[in-house]
Amino acid sequence: MNFQVLIIVIGAYVLVTAYLGWLGYKKTKSAADYLVGGREIHPVLMSLAYGSTFISTSAIVGFGGVAAMFGMGLLWLTVLNIFIGIFIAFIVFGKPTRRIGAQLDAHTFPELLGRRFKSRFIQGFSGSIIALLMPLYAAAVMIGGARFLEVQIGISYDLSLFIFAIVVLSYVFFGGLKGVVYTDAFQGALMFIGMTVLLFWTYSLVGGFGSHQALTDLASKVPExxxxxxxxxxxxxxxFGTNMWWTLVSTIVMGVGIGVLAQPQLAVRFMTVKSGKELNRAVIPGGIFILMMTGVAFVVGALTNLYFWQTQGKISLAVAVDAATGKPNVDKIIPIFINSAMPEWFGYLFMLTLIAAAMSTLSGQFHAIGTSIGRDLYQQAIAKGRHQDRTVPIAKFGIFVAFVITMLLSYKLAPGIVAIATALYFGMCAAVFLPAFVSALFWKSATKRGVISGMLSGFFSWGSWVLFFHEKESAALGIAKSLFGKSSFVSGTSWAVVDPIIIALPISALVTIFVSLATKSNEAKQSDQKKEG
Amino acid sequence: MFGFGDFWVAAAYLLCILSTALCVVYGLMHWNDDEEIPAAVHPPDENLDFEETI
Incomplete structure (x- = not known):
């Protein structure tokens, strides 16, 4: 790549991003503007912001590489991303979230849960675990973005990490959610253009739709x-039923496909639009956007095998063998394909696509961590709702804390922990928040005690499964090993590969249901007494 | 089907496009449908009286 062109392209990108962040800052007059974009964001902007926060670099490069290995079966994840992640999320979950959020004047996802069940504990607890665990996920996204800059521009990893984080911090800090949404929409548009070019160019390289048959004929080249x-x-x-089938269907398709529903940084987007009408409209760009992100990444990922076979006589895994370890690195497949198959100008566009994907996800995370610390944990749970005028300064302080924690983690975390950190966060969200979120929106009889018990049991069962049973994580975290001398209590059995979500989500859901039913009359009585009093 | 090796992958490819089409058609058909605009029923924060009886 031409270094000067590269600097001009990145410089222009940063300038536009900075301008949009400044625009968000100018239009932020109140706490509601800062926290939920004043509840008047345009549906197209909202859906692009949702989609670009949803899709990070790892969805394109990481999962694209996984598709090069597993093949187009990964498209089931795209089906779930569109149907559950957009259609069900916007229409079934989004509308009541927006409505109840407006009724209760909730400004964050934990506040929605807390106010729905009249509990500061729910809000404070939700805020704390977001503040505690989301930095891991944010660090994973930041490390991915910084590594990419390091390779492309040739500056040190530490410096690229710092540049990356400062750009995001500045527009989230000053522009609040409006700054986040404006920049997200610009970044989403860049991602859309990049992936559209990638799709058509790749198909034209490998022979159009006829390439499906050619790829099918390549099946005999699958490594033994x-x-x-x-x-x-x-x-x-x-x-059916083999290890690969289970990994593809349970971990990749179901785990990632369903986990999206209860993510605080995404759910808060529904509270940014004025009415249900906007959500109906937003599903159009939302659905098309996700199709063009993961759909394209997975189709292109699988087709790289055909391209490399036609040009080098090798499948993608053989092309991406790491010289140092002698093992294939799936994360390298998409970048190698871009470098060898696409024209040079596309390299610049794709680089912007990936920087945009990482920044848009990161900005949503910073905002969610910051508001969790400032609004949910400090102002509502600790200060009991006093000092309303200080909401924005406290949220800003929270965003700065989020930045510091994420930076420290990014410097400290071992490279192998990145994928695990993302999976941990997704699993935790589903186990702790999904039953509470569903109850808040759809179950009138759910009680405060039921929801609190469900969240706590979900959190602790998820935590113990991660620390002591699920070997992939317990071995990496090392706590079981240091306390009990072995990496998992169930080492060597098939329980050691059962995902934490399979255990913790049902426990959390059942506890929520049973405790709610058991305490229903009690809480109704209390509320009657209060009314009479 | 469409040159794919098995039915399930062909179905996934098709369903990606169909679910996007569902989003587009739903959005167009319900373009102007709105729910009732809710009145804010929540009292100002300082008056909140949450009792924690756990």
Whole structure:
């Protein structure tokens, strides 16, 4: 790449982003503006902001590489991303979230839960675990973005991490959610253009729709080891019930596809629009956007096998072998494909696409962590709702704390922890928030005690499964090893590969239901007494 | 089907497009549908009286 062109392109991108952040700052007059964009964001902006926060670099490069290995079966994740992540999320969850959020004057996701069940504990507890665990996920996204800048521009990892974080911090800090949404929409538009070019260019390189048949015919080239694990070619699902099938269906498709529903940084977006009408309209750009993100990444990922076979006589895994370790690195497949197959100008566009994908996700995370610390934990739970005038300064202080924690984690975390950090965060959101969120929106009989018990049991069962049972995580975290001398209590059994969400989500849901039913009459009586009093 | 190796992958490819089409058609059909605009029923924060009886 031409270094001067590169600097001009990145400089222009940063200037536009800074301008939009400044615009958000200018238009932020109240706490509601800062926290929920004044509840009057345009539906197209809202859906682009939702989509670009949803899709990070890892969805394009990481999962694109996974599709190069597993094949187009990953498209089931795109189906879920569109149907559950957009359609169900906007229409079924989004409308009541917006309505109840406006009725209760809730400004954050924890505040929605807290006010719905009249409990500062729920708000404070939700805020604390977001503040505690989301920095791990934010650090994972930041590390991905900074590594990319390091490789592309050739500056040190530490410096690129710092540049990356300062740009995001400045517009989230000053512009609040309006700054986040404006910059997200610009970044989303860049991502859309980049992925559209990638789709059409790739198909034209490998022979249009006829390439599907050519890729099917390549099935005999699947490495023996993968074939033994169930791989049947890049245009077929793995054999039913094999290890590969379980990994694809349970961990990748179901885990990521459903986990999206209870993510605080996404749910808060529904509270930024004026009415249900805007959400009806927002599903149009939302659906198209996600199709063009993960749909394109997975199709192109699988088709890289055909491209590399036609040009080098190798499949993608063989092309992406790491010289140092001698093992294939799936994260490198998409970047290698872009460098060898696409024209040079596209390299710049794709780089902006990825920087935009990382920044838009990161800004939503910073905002959510900051408002959790400032609004939910400090102002509502600790200060009991006093000092309303200080909401914005306190949220800003929270955003700065989020920045510091995320930076420290980004410097300290081992490279291998990145994917695990993301999975941990997704699993925790589903186990702790999903039953509470569903109860808040759809179950009138859910009680405060039921929801609190459900959240606590979800959190602790998730935490113990992660620390002591699920070997992939418990081994990486090392706490079980240091306390009990082995990396998992169930090492060597199939329980060691059961995802924490499979255990913690049902526990959390059942506890919420049973405790709510058991305490229903009690809480109704208390509220009657209060009314009479 | 469409050159894919099995039915399930072809179905996923098709369903990606169909679910996007569902989003587009739903959005267009309900373009102007609105829910009732809710009145804010929540009292100002300083008057909140949450009792924690856990």
């Amino acid at each position: 080891k993968l074939a033994a694990a169930g791989h049947q070619g890049w245009t077929s699902m793995p054999s």
